[in-house]
Amino acid sequence: MTLFNQERMVYVGNEKGLKAGNGFHYYNPDQVVNGKKMSEWLKFSVAYWHTMDQRLVDPFGDGTAQRPWDNIEDPMEQALAKVDYLFEFLDKMNVEYFAFHDRDLAPEGNTLRETNQNLDIVVDKIVAKMQETGKKVLWNTSSLFTNPRFVAGGATAPFADIFAYSAAQIKHSLEIAKRVNSESYVFWGGREGYESLLNTDMKLEQDHIAKFFRLAKDYANEIGYTGQFLLEPKPKEPTSHQYDTDAATTIAFLKTYGLEKDFKLNLEGNHAYLAGHTYEHEVRVARDAGLLGSLDANMGDKLIGWDIDEFPNDIYEATLVMYEMLKNGGLPTGGLNFDSKPRRQSFDMQDLFFAHAAGMDTYAAGLLVANKLIEDRVFEDVLDDRYSSFKTGIGADFEAGKVTFKDFENYIIDKPQSELIAATKSGHLEQLKSTLNNYIYTVLGR
Numbered sequence: 001m002t003l004f005n006q007e008r009m010v011y012v013g014n015e016k017g018l019k020a021g022n023g024f025h026y027y028n029p030d031q032v033v034n035g036k037k038m039s040e041w042l043k044f045s046v047a048y049w050h051t052m053d054q055r056l057v058d059p060f061g062d063g064t065a066q067r068p069w070d071n072i073e074d075p076m077e078q079a080l081a082k083v084d085y086l087f088e089f090l091d092k093m094n095v096e097y098f099a100f101h102d103r104d105l106a107p108e109g110n111t112l113r114e115t116n117q118n119l120d121i122v123v124d125k126i127v128a129k130m131q132e133t134g135k136k137v138l139w140n141t142s143s144l145f146t147n148p149r150f151v152a153g154g155a156t157a158p159f160a161d162i163f164a165y166s167a168a169q170i171k172h173s174l175e176i177a178k179r180v181n182s183e184s185y186v187f188w189g190g191r192e193g194y195e196s197l198l199n200t201d202m203k204l205e206q207d208h209i210a211k212f213f214r215l216a217k218d219y220a221n222e223i224g225y226t227g228q229f230l231l232e233p234k235p236k237e238p239t240s241h242q243y244d245t246d247a248a249t250t251i252a253f254l255k256t257y258g259l260e261k262d263f264k265l266n267l268e269g270n271h272a273y274l275a276g277h278t279y280e281h282e283v284r285v286a287r288d289a290g291l292l293g294s295l296d297a298n299m300g301d302k303l304i305g306w307d308i309d310e311f312p313n314d315i316y317e318a319t320l321v322m323y324e325m326l327k328n329g330g331l332p333t334g335g336l337n338f339d340s341k342p343r344r345q346s347f348d349m350q351d352l353f354f355a356h357a358a359g360m361d362t363y364a365a366g367l368l369v370a371n372k373l374i375e376d377r378v379f380e381d382v383l384d385d386r387y388s389s390f391k392t393g394i395g396a397d398f399e400a401g402k403v404t405f406k407d408f409e410n411y412i413i414d415k416p417q418s419e420l421i422a423a424t425k426s427g428h429l430e431q432l433k434s435t436l437n438n439y440i441y442t443v444l445g446r
């Protein structure tokens with residue numbers, strides 16, 4: 001049975017010309033890069049909420065998406081049909097993984113019990129399909145933000161019943177994580193933040209969500225679910241002050257509450273922009289802290305101030321993010337989840353194939369360039385040289401912990417300005433950026 005009128009995506013390189021078509025130009029799953037296959041470095045994942053559910057709405061307009069399952073009226077029937085479409089899509093796209101929220105899969109009932117029943121029917125089908133095809137779940141998560149009951153948050157809600165509902169919902173979601181063997185479990189705190197301090201006890205809310213995370217981990221341990229727990233930072237949307245604003249804030253939160261042994265971070269490109277950072281900055285912050293978990297591979301638009309979840313197509317950015325990923329030794333329990341949707345005018349089914357292929361090629365290209373940059377020690381040599389004065393003399397003594405403020409004063413107090421200026425060196429940033437461009441042209445031009 002085939003549902004989509006679409007060929008399977010395979011590596012075609014550029015032999016048949018440079019125009020994008022039905023195939024990958026850079027993503028060659030079996031090609032070995034630094035000892036591992038591309039498909040092992042790049043564990044791509046399809047996001048259920050975008051690829052299967054997203055109607056391509058924007059804040060001013062209804063959805064434009066045209067999907068083959070649109071005319072199935074019964075919500076449960078449609079939910080079950082989408083599972084078949086998903087698995088055919090994964091197969092034709094040559095993607096191994098997918099990710100989902102509980103509420104992406106099935107409609108809600110009137111009580112949590114009814115909602116869980118609907119959900120379990122779809123999860124049963126997913127489990128069967130996974131066994132049949134070998135496809136895997138990169139991560140699952142829970143929506144504590146869409147339904148009006150979460151108007152003031154889930155785990156930071158000022159209402160005990162909503163907190164209770166959230167806890168019970170996550171409990172069931174963790175049971176699903178165990179059933180589908182998710183490599184990670186993600187918490188994105190959609191409504192976990194506040195609008196105004198005038199009616200918010202920020203300390204209490206953060207204490208609550210920290211306890212909530214502890215209880216979640218305890219329950220995972222109790223049922224033997226061993227996937228990596230991840231928090232996904234985002235600075236705004238929907239609340240003005242999200243508790244997980246960016247990587248640094250989220251790491252500080254984890255450390256404040258002693259959760260850093262059990263949680264890592266899932267970093268998203270568009271969220272980085274909204275936080276006023278580059279994507280590579282967010283990934284570096286997490287890597288430096290030993291807390292890099294997974295990537296939500298998407299892009300923002302520098303001209304639009306909201307989370308547009310564009311499919312990644314910026315090779316420059318992908319190169320720098322893949323550089324961080326390689327320096328991290330990969331993403332042991334993570335991957336590259338396309339938390340991305342086609343543009344509103346790219347509404348037909350084929351666009352979903354093209355969009356994923358564009359994203360996969362972008363990161364494959366980034367991986368190739370980043371690997372060559374590391375092989376040639378382009379940035380490593382620059383850093384060695386830039387910090388070399390800490391390898392000898394007063395710098396080395398300081399590194400060894402032998403120097404006090406008094407020693408520094410004795411050492412420096414009579415040095416004339418000319419010697420101080422001579423101790424500085426140009427950062428040669430323009431030359432370095434040109435080198436980076438040159439690597440991009442050359443590695444990809446081969």
Ligand code: XLS
Nearest residue numbers: 141188232268296307339
């Ligand atoms: C929203 C988030 C969301 C998470 C999963 O901006 O990116 O999609 O990845 O809840």
Ligand code: NI
Nearest residue numbers: 232268296339
């Ligand atoms: Ni995301």
Ligand code: NI
Nearest residue numbers: 268270307339
């Ligand atoms: Ni997002």
